[in-house]
Amino acid sequence: MNVLAVPEASFAVGIDLGGTQVRAALVDGKGTLLARAALPTDKAGGPKAVLGQMQSLVHEVSRSVGLDKVPAVGVASPGPLDARAGVILTIPTLPGWVDIPLVEWLSDWLGKPVTLGNDGVVAAVGEWHFGAGRGxxxxxxxxxxxxxxxxxxxxxxxxxxxxxxxxxxxxxxxxxxxxxxxxxxxxxxxxxxxxxxxxxxxxxxxxxxxxxxxxxxxxxxxxxxxxxxxxxxxxxxxxxxxxxxxxxxxxxxxxxxxxxxxxxxxxxxxxxxxxxxxxxxxxxxxxxxxxxxxxxxxxxxALGSDSGLVGAAALAFMSLAEQP
Ligand SMILES: [Zn+2]
Structure with missing residues (x-):
């Protein structure tokens, strides 16, 4: 069941949190990357500062279609994290990241549903829906x-x-x-x-x-x-x-x-x-x-270094498809 039940002309934003960069991309229902942006991860600023970076990146990459046309956001993050609870347990490479309720904070700030996944798993989801593992x-x-x-x-x-x-x-x-x-x-x-x-x-x-x-x-x-x-x-x-x-x-x-x-x-x-x-x-x-x-x-x-970014958007599409 990896055929996403979303129209090709719908959009989602994927975010890939890394130790050096926070990247974001606007992706359509075919997995095409329409816009991308990145910032150096504000390690010193801590979790709230980095979530602020995510928020501004979402605004930036959504500009061409308008933020109101983006129904959901997906985030790929290093772990360990609890994807179901939407909480990052710890990130060894980022000081101060312990028990961070990323989904709660970011969805409040953006006013949209946010889905979180471990970066390796999210990249797998990207390759499954839009890359080498299709079908x-x-x-x-x-x-x-x-x-x-x-x-x-x-x-x-x-x-x-x-x-x-x-x-x-x-x-x-x-x-x-x-x-x-x-x-x-x-x-x-x-x-x-x-x-x-x-x-x-x-x-x-x-x-x-x-x-x-x-x-x-x-x-x-x-x-x-x-x-x-x-x-x-x-x-x-x-x-x-x-x-x-x-x-x-x-x-x-x-x-x-x-x-x-x-x-x-x-x-x-x-x-x-x-x-x-x-x-x-x-x-x-x-x-x-x-x-x-x-x-x-x-x-x-097949998606190279974009597996995580595209996968994060696929995660958002999946969360929409799972909604009743
Ligand atoms: Zn080990």
Whole structure:
């Protein structure tokens, strides 16, 4: 049931709250992004200041059609958060964000219904309605960037779980004695396979291989540098990409066994290296997933860095469609 029961000529505003930027976009019922705006996140100002930024962004992107033509707003936010209650529990990257009733505040200020979702889940909703997962009943979206997040569509519904905390995919343990994760546990998937982990692995590796092409690139080395050097044939970079692909494969095999999706979609900054990573992930999945799970395609996100923005608008459309 991912055909939105809204006319194509209706509008919603999606907001994507990030640690560096607050972005907003006006989106129509076909998922077309009609206007966009962004502000640097007012970290020092705290939650009310950032909600004020959201309010002004909503006004700005709605200008072309008029705010009264925008019946609902969706917000994608880092978590953990309680989407059903509309409350952000905490955002580790934003000081002062503890138990913030974002939906209550913002809907009061805007005079419109506001829906909140975890950014990974919201990006999955974006890809489900308007991107690579269109028309599917079961699919998993994984975003691999600073951390790893994502969302699961199961049996045609967004998997929410208790307090809507499901799909913290990055915190499944993939190596019990592995490196420490931001969450405090050892060996989380994101501690081994995020863009942050790839960059850290690269910086450690060049110390051992000062003659590599990678060592000559500008510090601080990031995952993007690794993909560039690998594409140019640097052996060390190719080894790092192979390691990254294998760890992504480990997590994806788990996701296949857990959710049995028809498709796995990969987004986030690390997906810039998708062409290099895909054959390695594929090989790992084809070797380690149980045979009935092996034929599942693994593709790159269709909406790119806009999955969350478009997804937040899709969340707003969904909330309208669910109204009696
Ligand atoms: Zn963790």
């Amino acid at each position: 599917l009943q079961d699919f998993v979206y994984v975003t691999v960037s600073t951390g790893i997040g994502g969302g699961v569509i199961a049996d045609g519904r967004v998997l929410q779980g208790r307090r809507s905390l499901a799909s913290h995919l990055g915190h499944m343990t993939v190596e019990a004695s592995g490196p420490l994760c931001q969450c405090g546990n050892p060996g989380c998937w994101e501690a081994l396979a995020s863009g942050t982990a790839l960059g850290a692995n690269a910086r450690a590796a060049v110390l051992q291989h000062p003659a590599s092409r990678l060592a000559a690139l500008t510090e601080p080395l990031t995952g993007q540098h690794v993909f560039e050097a690998a594409a140019q044939g640097d052996a060390l970079a190719q080894e790092l990409v192979a390691n990254e692909g294998r760890w992504l494969g480990v997590g994806i095999v788990n996701l296949l066994h857990l959710y049995s999706p028809e498709l796995v979609v990969i987004g986030g900054g690390v997906s810039h290296g998708f062409e290099l990573l895909h054959p390695i992930i594929r090989q790992h999945v084809d070797s380690y997933a149980m045979p009935p799970f092996r034929s599942v395609p693994i593709v790159r996100a």
